[in-house]
Amino acid sequence: MSGTGTGLLSARGLHKSFGDLSVLAGIDLEARPGQVLSVLGPSGCGKSTLLRVLAGFEAPTSGEVLLDGVRLSGPSADRGMVAQAGGLFPWLTLRDNLAFGPRASRRTGTQVTAVVDELLSATGLDGFADALPKQLSGGMRQRAAIAQVLANRPPVLLLDEPFGALDAQTRLRMHEWLRALLAERPTTVLLVTHDVEEALLLGDRLCLLSNRPACVVDELPVPFGADRGRAVLADAEFVRLKATVLERVLTA
Amino acid sequence: MSAALLEDVLVPAGPGPAHSRARRRGRRLLGLVVPVLLLATWYVVSDREILSTRLLPGPGTVATALAEFFTGDRNDTLAGVVPFTGAGPEHLAASLTRCGVSWLLAVLVGSVVGLLLGLSSLARDLLDPILNALRAVPLFAWLPLALVWFGLGEGAARAIIFVGALWPVLVAVGDATARVPRGHVETARMLGTPRRWLWRKVYLPSALPEVVTGLRLSLTLAWTCVIVGELSGTDRGVGAMMSAARETGRTEQVVVGIVVFAAVGLLADLVLRGVTARWVRWSRA
Numbered sequence: 001m002s003g004t005g006t007g008l009l010s011a012r013g014l015h016k017s018f019g020d021l022s023v024l025a026g027i028d029l030e031a032r033p034g035q036v037l038s039v040l041g042p043s044g045c046g047k048s049t050l051l052r053v054l055a056g057f058e059a060p061t062s063g064e065v066l067l068d069g070v071r072l073s074g075p076s077a078d079r080g081m082v083a084q085a086g087g088l089f090p091w092l093t094l095r096d097n098l099a100f101g102p103r104a105s106r107r108t109g110t111q112v113t114a115v116v117d118e119l120l121s122a123t124g125l126d127g128f129a130d131a132l133p134k135q136l137s138g139g140m141r142q143r144a145a146i147a148q149v150l151a152n153r154p155p156v157l158l159l160d161e162p163f164g165a166l167d168a169q170t171r172l173r174m175h176e177w178l179r180a181l182l183a184e185r186p187t188t189v190l191l192v193t194h195d196v197e198e199a200l201l202l203g204d205r206l207c208l209l210s211n212r213p214a215c216v217v218d219e220l221p222v223p224f225g226a227d228r229g230r231a232v233l234a235d236a237e238f239v240r241l242k243a244t245v246l247e248r249v250l251t252a
Numbered sequence: 253m254s255a256a257l258l259e260d261v262l263v264p265a266g267p268g269p270a271h272s273r274a275r276r277r278g279r280r281l282l283g284l285v286v287p288v289l290l291l292a293t294w295y296v297v298s299d300r301e302i303l304s305t306r307l308l309p310g311p312g313t314v315a316t317a318l319a320e321f322f323t324g325d326r327n328d329t330l331a332g333v334v335p336f337t338g339a340g341p342e343h344l345a346a347s348l349t350r351c352g353v354s355w356l357l358a359v360l361v362g363s364v365v366g367l368l369l370g371l372s373s374l375a376r377d378l379l380d381p382i383l384n385a386l387r388a389v390p391l392f393a394w395l396p397l398a399l400v401w402f403g404l405g406e407g408a409a410r411a412i413i414f415v416g417a418l419w420p421v422l423v424a425v426g427d428a429t430a431r432v433p434r435g436h437v438e439t440a441r442m443l444g445t446p447r448r449w450l451w452r453k454v455y456l457p458s459a460l461p462e463v464v465t466g467l468r469l470s471l472t473l474a475w476t477c478v479i480v481g482e483l484s485g486t487d488r489g490v491g492a493m494m495s496a497a498r499e500t501g502r503t504e505q506v507v508v509g510i511v512v513f514a515a516v517g518l519l520a521d522l523v524l525r526g527v528t529a530r531w532v533r534w535s536r537a
């Protein structure tokens with residue numbers, strides 16, 4: 001359960017190969033408590049693989065993953081992950097999807113209802129509690145998938161291009177929604193994306209990965225406050241930084 | 253965070269327009285057109301005696317025999333003779349029991365072996381070839397063996413129905429389990445589901461639509477196998493009645509058997525579909 005640790009997730013010398021294919025080549029990174037670490041990298045460089053190793057779905061070939069200094073192996077409820085394709089169970093209604101985690105951790109019925117109701121309104125999906133995932137729009141589904149994971153109040157949230165499939169306007173709305181949601185529940189977030197703007201809008205720090213096999217080529221702080229809205233898009237500093245980072249990604 | 257901001261992201265999701273539902277109901281009535289035409293043709297053919305009534309008795313004769321079968325007075329108690337008048341409930345009960353017991357056993361065995369095949373690649377490599385070979389054996393080919401093993405009568409009949417009903421369940425459960433997306437399993441694990449509950453929380457619900465299709469196919473097959481099973485010398489059962497009727501040249505009684513088989517088969521499928529509807533609704537388009 002959250003609250004016990006502080007939620008410091010670190011990777012030390014992570015290597016991962018699939019047969020002869022080396023995908024991760026010694027990744028060191030640290031996602032700090034209550035902060036959003038944006039991980040940027042070219043397509044196919046191994047971002048999803050990195051998240052899957054951090055989540056415990058894949059064992060690293062070498063290296064280790066630590067949460068608050070404790071070595072981890074295998075998936076568990078303290079690292080919530082939203083996969084690239086979204087994780088909702090298609091046979092459950094939205095309400096049952098959100099209740100899945102709390103029920104699995106043996107919360108009582110009233111606790112489950114309270115958590116679910118709170119998340120339904122936080123996602124603006126109150127009216128769709130009894131809808132099946134296929135009856136939701138793409139944006140609604142992504143919000144629901146994030147809410148499903150947050151229902152367990154995990155100290156660490158791993159997001160794999162959560163808004164990649166959405167149109168630009170919807171994505172902007174989702175960014176503001178996610179910022180508001182996280183403001184209310186301090187969580188360590190590792191956000192994988194290939195969208196520089198998204199990385200800068202949401203991230204407190206930025207981590208750039210090289211082409212495959214991936215290693216960290218740069219790490220930099222994002223010099224904007226936690227209260228930044230979409231207005232920051234027009235900020236000269238933001239525009240300049242975006243261009244610089246984009247250049248770095250393209251030449252990584 | 254304002255809800256208004258989200259509002260235009262939301263799309264309305266609700267039941268389709270009412271007129272399309274009315275049309276669907278109208279379309280369903282279409283299924284009655286062909287049976288009514290067939291019945292009319294049947295009536296004309298037998299009424300004009302285009303075919304001799306010994307080959308094809310008229311609908312009226314068959315209807316009378318059907319009524320007799322279910323509501324007539326029992327008057328034949330000779331040992332070893334298959335009764336007809338008033339014996340409908342008894343024959344039907346015998347066939348239904350035979351079919352039900354064998355089908356349930358097939359569902360049980362098919363599910364367990366299918367799950368094993370779906371979840372373990374070792375089991376798959378070990379058993380797939382032999383199962384595929386056995387599956388290719390025609391049902392009638394099992395009949396002599398069943399007679400040798402179980403003797404004339406009940407045992408052989410049940411064995412034949414069991415074999416016929418087994419394969420669709422086994423294949424459906426095996427395929428459906430093997431095809432459960434790994435992402436669902438990972439999501440459940442990540443949300444804190446213990447391994448021992450995965451089958452109930454993920455595998456079962458995810459596989460159910462395909463499994464239900466297999467169950468329906470299997471039940472229909474079990475019911476068709478009843479007649480094969482009852483050729484093994486049982487003296488009770490709808491199939492047994494039909495064999496006896498053929499031997500005594502009562503074609504209308506044979507047709508009664510066909511009508512009963514069709515009606516029960518249709519009814520059983522409807523019931524099974526009704527019972528399972530809420531498990532598979534999510535997968536319907």
Ligand SMILES: Nc1ncnc2c1ncn2[C@@H]1O[C@H](COP(=O)(O)OP(=O)(O)OP(=O)(O)O)[C@@H](O)[C@H]1O
Nearest residue numbers: 018021023041042043044045046047048049050194
């Ligand atoms: N289970 C696996 N077995 C073999 N190769 C794999 C496996 N998973 C990933 N790979 C390979 O690892 C490489 C990195 O894949 P990955 O999905 O991590 O990239 P990505 O950075 O997330 O890409 P994208 O931006 O398109 O999402 C690819 O070349 C892929 O083929």
Ligand SMILES: [Mg+2]
Nearest residue numbers: 047048049084
């Ligand atoms: Mg990816």
